Structures are given as C-alpha cells and as structure tokens.
Amino acid sequence: MALRLRALTAEEARASKRLAQSRTGPVRRVERAQIIWRARHTLSVPAMARGLGVGAATVRLWLTRCHAAGLAGLADQPRSGRPATSPPAQVGAVVAAALAKPDERGRHSGPGRWIAWSSPCRRSRPSR
Secondary structure (H helix, E strand, O other): OOOOOOOOHHHHHHHHHEEEHHOOOOOHHHHHHHHHHHHHHOOHHHHHHHHOOOOOHHHHHHHHHHHHHHHHHHHHOOOOOOOOOOOOOHHHHHHHHHHOOOOOOOOOOOOOOOHHHHHHOOOOOOOO
C-alpha cells in the first residue's frame, strides 16, 4: 500500500514551499518541508528518499506526522531525559568566562579549573 500525503490547504502548501526552498531555515525543518513538498509531486517514497538522500523510513515518518498534525507535525517533539538544571543566565556566565581574553599578566581566566571553581553552575569540587 502506497503512503500518500493528505491534501494540503493553500496556506500549508505556501508555507511548505517557502520552507522547502529556504536557505536560512533550520536544516531539519527544511529537510522535512522538502519531503512534504516533494510528496505532492512524487509518486513513491523510495524515489523521494533517493532524491533527498535520506532513508525511506525517514520519509514515511514525516509524511505520517504531517498527515496527522499538518505542518505543525514537522516540529521537533520533546526529547526524553533530564531537564536542564542550570538557568540560561548561569550558562551564559560560564560561556562568557570561557571566551574572556587574558588579563594584563597573561593569565587566562578562560577554560580550565578557574571556570570549574568560579562557576555558578558547579555542583562540587573538580577532580584533581
């Protein structure tokens, strides 16, 4: 049985074409939109997969999600795992410290034990 894309609304068709042709959009979203856009014109999943350089299972996955949820189904779903424990402000402080230039004595306050000791994100002493 062939997997077919449901009929897209005019707005969905415009949005998928715009995203499929995007050169600045997120790569995953562009690839998914290209799958949807090609599904309107290509008859077989293997042909789409070959044309895009992805697996047939990938094409089937995104066609199924688009069929179920429309273009919103192309977005990444939340992943399992532990949620972030450090607020973005603390992560930003660590990144800023890592990218800081050396002081006047040539000491670099960047990567290394200094960050581990001074970081507001640290949980315990660094190993020796």
